[in-house]
Amino acid sequence: MSKLFEQAQLKQLALQNRVVMAPMTRARSSQPGNVPNQMMATYYQQRASAGLIISEATQISDDAQGYSFTPGVYADKQVDGWKTVTHAVKSQGAAMFCQLWHVGRVSHPVFQNGDKPMAPSALAPVDTQVWIADEQGNGNMVDCIEPRAMTQADIDRVIHDFAYSAKRAVEAGFDGVEIHGGNGYLIDQFLRTNSNHRTDNYGGSRENRLRFLLEVVDAVSAQIGADKVGVRLAPFITFKDMNCPDIVPTILEASKQFQARDIAYLHLSEADWDDAPVIPESFRKELRQYFTNTIIVAGRYTQERADEILDKGFADLIAFGRPFVANPDLVSRMENQQQLSELDGTTLFGGGAHGYTDYAPLNK
Template sequence: MSTSLFTPIQFGGLTLNNRIVMPPMTRSRAKNGCANAMMAEYYAQRAEAGLIIAEGTQISQLGQGYAWTPGIYSPEQIQGWKLVTDAVHAKGGKIFAQLWHVGRVTHPSNTGGVQPISSSEQAAKGVKVFIDEEDQPNFVDTVLPRAMTHDDIEHVKGEYYQAALNALEAGFDGVELHAANGYLVNQFIDSEANLRDDEYGGSTENRLRFLGEVVDQLVSVVGKERVGVRLAPFTCLNGTVDSDPEATYIEAAKLLNSKGIGYIHIAEVDWDDAPDTPISFKQNLRQAFDQTIILAGKYNPEKAQQALEQGFADMVAFGRPFVANPDLVTRIKNQYPLAEHNPDTLFGGAEQGLTDYPVYSEA
């Protein structure tokens, strides 16, 4: 019998009811940096997903890139996330925390006035972030970061370790490392963003060193099978570019395979007119990584089923469709039409555009 989106899957001692993933999507509803009851309702509405990966969650104030995103470094933030995990578990769902440090993709307005840090003293040119300006979002340019010292690297690794402990205390079933989309870990991986000449820069092996060391911190807390890593080999988002992404990210997959982690989550290019991820990359990724592979980006149910049948994916993430379709799994299963989200309510605000999308009714 062929694998379908509705075939259960097991990893890390978890049994997931289906292979449909709700991926991390920033919604900026945490005005005080804490997850809240409104967010708990939002995630619980979508708990029929086989796996929910919660929105990017900063591991420190210096790791925050945008206004109103949640953190996981204070007791109040842990309590906020407990509301979310309890609500999801009450509906029978499974939820991982995505641990996030943005590195240079920020502004001092979001970091408590502190200069951002990165692999190198190099700005994310042409990249804007939004800040809270008298309770209104204002888009501003990022600023020049300072290159991380070895002490900085050790300190941030410790923050990831503590964030993983906090995630378990908050009731998450596992953690995902955000190593994609131009944020801090990605700033070490991609050759054009990493200008270092020490053991963290230069060769592919060196540029992957920080990734591997952070993963080791997470594994030591959560256990290898409950750790996932999100990568974005071809997106070039937020100014990170690699000279040979296919080679670099296959080496990353081999490194992560050696760590025995539960899954790799590939964020594919998903904007209009973007080229598809090379088939050669998906084939080589499958050979390089033995555990679960999640693919995300421009997937509809038919394309997702094809990815499963081809063996390129074990699970498929549907981002934007989950925004307007809290019952997305039911809609896919019954071939009900999908609702369209309102782009004006994606970021900031309150319940409108977050928890007020209805489930499908034949009436």
């Protein structure tokens, strides 16, 4: 029997299996206001045979946005919209966490009232673009510009915004939140030496580069409880100009701090392209030594690879991304060893029901 389909425990949450729907930006929120809608509720409900669903990355404030049509969870209308989603998901037995993000320098003045985006340091990311669409959903990829360096007041406010949005997410019916600390966004920018050139308490040493992340974790935990907090990190991903020679030991140190705080889980975002770096087993062993709570891994996993990682004890839950887009009944298909449908990559971002809620289950 595959462990993937066994029930699992995530702190106080009983999960119906070890399959996680990974957070995936789909850019379908209603405008104006980046409000979750009924179409999004249908989309997530269709995939709620997973044990845990992690929502698409969700803004903590107006200036946290870097792509068109991504939802927020700080305004009343957004919270009301998410209530429809979480109710639909829970009706099918899945738990659901809200992934909270601030994109930092991976943004554009169009999302900043004409101002520069903010980041740890005024360093423009090389070869990095964001998706900007008009009201009709016609979009283009646009280069990021040089950001402005955050002040202490900026840092304090963003930490507050993470905590406030976590509180609103729980009000919206989420079982907890995942703090997005990977893939080149704001928290990741603080962690890495190539994007963080600060000379104050938030830059330089490993301890200082970890400070912002840990202050966010502490503020969110104080608001909703550490047992409702997960963190996503990306130790081996270097796109968005994020190649830092010290990131792996920095993340291993973070894992010790997370265990001391007894957070719910650590979610590793692993590269999912053809020639992606192989994650050394030595890293997985060291990480497990430092962090004994739930570990989630995501990154082009097949059922076979998932079983191998679970059997070795390097992870407790396995997240699937793109396979869940085209296969709303992914859990059933894997469990019954049925063929998976291929996704239409042209419909990933923006648009309507096509390529979103119209993928059919195999047995209907």
